[in-house]
Amino acid sequence: MNPSTAQARVVVDELVRLGVTDAVLCPGSRNAPLAYALHAADAAGRLRLHVRVDERTGGFLALGLSLGSGRPVPVVTTSGTAVANLHPAVLEAGYSGIPLLALTADRPSDLVGTGASQTIDQHGIFGAAVRRSATLAVAGPDPRDPARWRSAVDRVVAAATGAAGGEPGPVHLNVPFAEPLVPEAGTECPAGRPDGSPWTVVAPFARSVSSLPLDPALPTLVVAGGGSAPDPALLGGTPLVAEPSSPLWAHGLRTGPWLLGTAGLPAPRQVIVIGRPTLHRAVSRLLADPAVAVYAVADPDGLPFADVAGTVRAVGALPRLTPPAGFAERWREADAAAAEVLEARLVPGRDEVPRGLVLARALVDALPGGTRLVLGSSNPVRDVALAAVPRAGLSVLSNRGVAGIDGTVSTAVGVALTHPGPTVALLGDLTLLHDTTGLLIGPDEPRPALTIVVLNDSGGGIFTLLEQGAPEHADSFERVFGTPHRADLAAVAAGLGAAHTLLTDLADLPETLAVEGKGLRIVEVRADRAALRAGHAALAAEIGAAVRALPVHT
Structure with missing residues (x-):
């Protein structure tokens, strides 16, 4: 029997028994046993496999799949820096409570520190960001090993889902593989429970808390x-x-x-x-x-x-x-008084109003019921908070754990792949450019129905609204905070196989969103950052005046 192949097949089989339906694989040599096992499970219809060439993108794709499905999702990498590239997604999952499973292949421990290629100390690499970290022993001929492998998988998944009593979140299972790394004839998956159940069933942990000691009748x-x-x-x-x-x-x-x-x-x-x-x-x-x-x-x-x-x-x-x-x-x-101000100002064509606010107002209003809306960090999520009319019928998701712009395209792709209805993402231009590899999907991979609406103001508009954007800092602002770029988003989209539409009139947004078809679409809306700070200040002043003008009740 080929021990590495047997071990990989047991790990994948146990994940399926635990309810895993999607897995992300990034190619490599040391993780070949897991690659073959996942491919076989996908071919048998036991799970859906997603292959990505970039580990950072793969990590956020797994995060999006978990965010959209509520299930734990493994992302599988080879050894070395491939593992380190998962760290941003692991951190986001850690602070968001998302059950992400970093399943990393490793070299046997006797190779660590010897100068062996693609070999680092991987155990505990994610530190306190994960709920549990475990490293399996190198597979050998001991017949008791398969039970230990299955038990280890059950433990890390229980930790990821919170069933073990802790907070849900990411976990790390590190698997050192010895050669040979490819299947050999006669290698079978050691049997698990005959009824298809997990090796160890962990009952969900029940929490109860007391009522808050407050006065419910106070203002x-x-x-x-x-x-x-x-x-x-x-x-x-x-x-x-x-x-x-x-x-x-x-x-x-x-x-x-x-x-x-x-x-x-x-x-x-x-x-x-x-x-x-x-x-x-x-x-x-x-x-x-x-x-x-x-x-x-x-x-x-x-x-x-x-x-x-x-x-x-x-x-x-x-x-x-x-x-x-x-x-x-x-x-x-x-x-109601403040809403009247917004309704009068947030209409297409008013140049003095920040276009991001007008776009957010129009976008949320135009989305059909049942849409999943993924919001990018920085201005997009704030624009929706400040401008859109809150409404039911939408599922609004955002990477707010550490609120970075890392991997937002990949997160949105993962969310879309778990949703039968429409999925729309509202992002800034830098957020899109930061994760362009999220658009890189191979011809044999499941493709999402995802429309990405991008507000392109050629740089970091969020800083315009912060202290850095004050007039006294104008001399240094544009280069080190505004960070303008010359990226052609239409060319970026074309190069990565996504459709592109340049939307010049926001009144046409509902018609643009109504275009059906499976695949990736980028709808670009261009804006100018120059008047962003003044536009926000003017709206705030007008809303304040409207509230102060309300009659006083006696």
Whole structure:
């Protein structure tokens, strides 16, 4: 028997028994046993294989597949720096609680430190970013080995899904393979349980938490970010500022981010944090206010609660809230007044309004029900938060774990490959260019139905809105923060096999999105960063004036 081939077949077989339906493979020599085992499982219809030539892209593709399906997804690499290229995706999965499995081939331990090619110390390479890290022994003739291999796979997958009692997230299974690395006649997969079940069944861990010790009747504001959320009925009409990636977004105030800190609104006595809000500095200032009592809703999977300012008084389950009618009504009135300003300004053709906001407003409105919307970091996710009308019927996803632009195209591809309906991604130009290899899909690979809408303002528009974008820093801004480029997105798309459309009139966006067909499409919308800072400031000032002009109730 060829031990390496047998070991790889056992690992893949056990993954399938645990419910794995998709796997990502990056080619190499040392991971050849796993490559053959995955190819055979794909041919037998036991799982769906996705092959990518770039490990960083492969890691984020696996992350997107897991994000879209809710299942653990392995990404398989060869040894050496191939493993290190998974680190950005592992970090994102770690801070997002996504069950990503880094399944890495390795050289036998006696080759580490000898100068052997593509050999590094891989055990523990991801440090604290993974929930569990394990390295198998090199396969040998011991008949007890297959049971140990299956048990090790069960342990890491249980850790990835949170079934073992910890937080869900990424895990690392390192598998050293000795030569020969290719199948030989007569090599069979050592049998597992005859009923097809996993070798070790781990019962899901049940969590329970006490109710938050707060007064449900106080003037309260709820802020919600990405992550799980309780039943919206518990809010009882409490004003809610929800980010687009929160499951509560459709229940939130239309203009919540604009209203925070606006004069003329009653201040909350307490704030309840749900999930992990990361987008708005006004939220951060509110949570740091010593005059406000801050509470956090416990995550059902045990993920850490958000408390950047260190002000959270208690963590627990959300009780049913009953805020004062006058408090909630005043916030709703302000929301309606601010929404009137946005509706009047966020229309195609108004050059003084940031085009990203107009695009976000039009895009979310034009999407059919059942769409998955993937939002890039930096301005796209903020533009949707500031401009779009929150609505039900959409699944909004975003890499907000560490909020990088790494691998966003690949994440969107993975999300699309797990969804039978339409998937649309809204990205910035730098985010697209940072992951162009995400568009590189071989002719034999499953292809997604994915439309990528790209706001191309030739650089880093997000920095225009930060301190770096102030006029006094203009001399250095463009080169080191604006980072303009001369990339031709149409040529990039053509070179990587994606269709391209240049959309000049945003009024034509619904018709452009309605084009059907399977495959990758890039819809490019060009914008100018020059007036971005002033445009945001003008909108904020107009919204503030509209709120202050509201009649005072006595």
